[in-house]
Amino acid sequence: MQNNPHIREQLEAWVEENRGHAILGNTAQYIPALGKEDPSQLGICMVDDNGNYYCAGDTDKEFTLQSISKALTFIALSCNYGLDFVLERVDVEPTGEAFNSIIPFEIHRPNKPFNPFINAGAITISALLPGQTSQKKYEFLLHFLEELVGHPLELDKEVYDSEWASSHRNRALAYYLKEAKFLEIEVEEALDIYIRQCAIKVSTKDLALIGLIIAYDGFNPITKVKHFSEEIAQVAKVLMVTCGMYNSSGNFAAHVGIPAKSGVSGGIMAAVPPKLHSQTYEFRAGAGIGVYGPAIDVQGNSAAGTMMLRQISKEWDLSIF
Numbered sequence: 001m002q003n004n005p006h007i008r009e010q011l012e013a014w015v016e017e018n019r020g021h022a023i024l025g026n027t028a029q030y031i032p033a034l035g036k037e038d039p040s041q042l043g044i045c046m047v048d049d050n051g052n053y054y055c056a057g058d059t060d061k062e063f064t065l066q067s068i069s070k071a072l073t074f075i076a077l078s079c080n081y082g083l084d085f086v087l088e089r090v091d092v093e094p095t096g097e098a099f100n101s102i103i104p105f106e107i108h109r110p111n112k113p114f115n116p117f118i119n120a121g122a123i124t125i126s127a128l129l130p131g132q133t134s135q136k137k138y139e140f141l142l143h144f145l146e147e148l149v150g151h152p153l154e155l156d157k158e159v160y161d162s163e164w165a166s167s168h169r170n171r172a173l174a175y176y177l178k179e180a181k182f183l184e185i186e187v188e189e190a191l192d193i194y195i196r197q198c199a200i201k202v203s204t205k206d207l208a209l210i211g212l213i214i215a216y217d218g219f220n221p222i223t224k225v226k227h228f229s230e231e232i233a234q235v236a237k238v239l240m241v242t243c244g245m246y247n248s249s250g251n252f253a254a255h256v257g258i259p260a261k262s263g264v265s266g267g268i269m270a271a272v273p274p275k276l277h278s279q280t281y282e283f284r285a286g287a288g289i290g291v292y293g294p295a296i297d298v299q300g301n302s303a304a305g306t307m308m309l310r311q312i313s314k315e316w317d318l319s320i321f
């Protein structure tokens, strides 16, 4: 696709149309450093297979990965140990419960966490990252992500400290995991790596690029580098569709229909696979999308960001279904 100024103008208009939907949510108050963000921010970047970036709204701002990191840890770990190793330790079933719920565990007593995107599953698999210490595990993940985005990434120390100090529920979950023998390292070490991965700073541009690589089954069509296998990308996309937006994944699939992963910072990473029979010309060869809108709804997804994706998907026929 040629770089098309019309697309950027269209995105600018949709950002402004959807900005007001922030009122349907609020910033993540349970992590004080996220709670103080300006809720009216909204930005989007899309990248196509030729490396054309189309960015609109508040895209200068960096924000933390939060739960988006869960998809990336899943991919990094699967690359290192193989998909079978990871799927022996975490399932691929949605729960229909909140991302930080303890209820599925108590009720079902599963032999492994339900999926790697709920906090229980994510803490379990983060603890498995290669390295003897949480620092080494973090470095492994960071290096993997830097290879994907093509530049150094940093930790947001303020967000890390803020979550570490307020992470009572995750601490409770981690003790639960330890008791169930799912955690192979100590609780504090597991929490440290998990909270660190959540506090890695990215831009909407970074998320768009990673989304594009996932859409292209682990291949970066711009640099021509293959980062991970089709097999891993396929399961990552299944997880994004079924669990990526937590207990509104069904609604998101119906109204947006794009594999995506959200975070309570207000970020959304979406992977638009190529669609030869698309009704429109825009992004027929696929795209990656990064969104930032820090007012989140009760399920933990960017309120305005979700509404904007709904509009974009409909207008440009991006649904995979």
Ligand code: DON
Pocket (backbone or CB within 6 Å): 065, 066, 067, 068, 099, 100, 119, 163, 170, 195, 198, 262, 263, 264, 265, 299, 300, 301
């Ligand atoms: O563990 C937490 O609560 C946060 N660090 C991440 C949760 C999150 O992003 C859920 N997302 N929508």
